[in-house]
Amino acid sequence: MTRSQIALIALTLLALTACRNDSEVKPVHAEGDLERGRLALTQYACHSCHVIPGITGSSTFVGPSLSGMASRPMIAGKLPNSRDNMMRWIMQTQDVDPGNAMPDMGVTEQHARDMVTYLDSLK
Numbered sequence: 001m002t003r004s005q006i007a008l009i010a011l012t013l014l015a016l017t018a019c020r021n022d023s024e025v026k027p028v029h030a031e032g033d034l035e036r037g038r039l040a041l042t043q044y045a046c047h048s049c050h051v052i053p054g055i056t057g058s059s060t061f062v063g064p065s066l067s068g069m070a071s072r073p074m075i076a077g078k079l080p081n082s083r084d085n086m087m088r089w090i091m092q093t094q095d096v097d098p099g100n101a102m103p104d105m106g107v108t109e110q111h112a113r114d115m116v117t118y119l120d121s122l123k
């Protein structure tokens, strides 16, 4: 084998590993992380208005309970329940339903994605 053939093989292997690493990282980002979601729901104090299964909170029911959220057809009676719409609701509540009692809370995209993953687990 020539030196340049060896170099070519080494490069190909490098490229392959780089690709594999990429595809291992992306789905996690795209799907969110359940534990980070649980934490974010607490950090943004969502549980101060909502009863959320698995998260200890107050018992003031300003907003509806989020139990069984994954099985519900609609979000706040406004949007069909999908991951994208849930992210929209969490990040731009007041655009979706101006004047409703849930404030825009400046939730970042990554935090919203993680929250959606958590809410998705509430069957």
Ligand code: HEC
Residues within 6 Å of the ligand: 041, 044, 045, 046, 047, 048, 049, 050, 062, 063, 064, 065, 066, 069, 074, 075, 076, 077, 089, 090, 097, 100, 101, 102, 103, 105, 107, 115
């Ligand atoms: C100040 C109280 C308050 C806070 C804080 C709050 N919400 Fe809400 N939320 C509400 C109210 C009120 C509604 C009902 C809005 C409507 O039906 O128009 C609601 C609705 C929802 C719904 C739809 C529920 C359903 O039955 O369809 C989801 C999901 C939700 N909130 C998630 C969150 C998340 C996630 C956070 C934290 C980022 C959060 N909320 C923070 C008050 C709050």
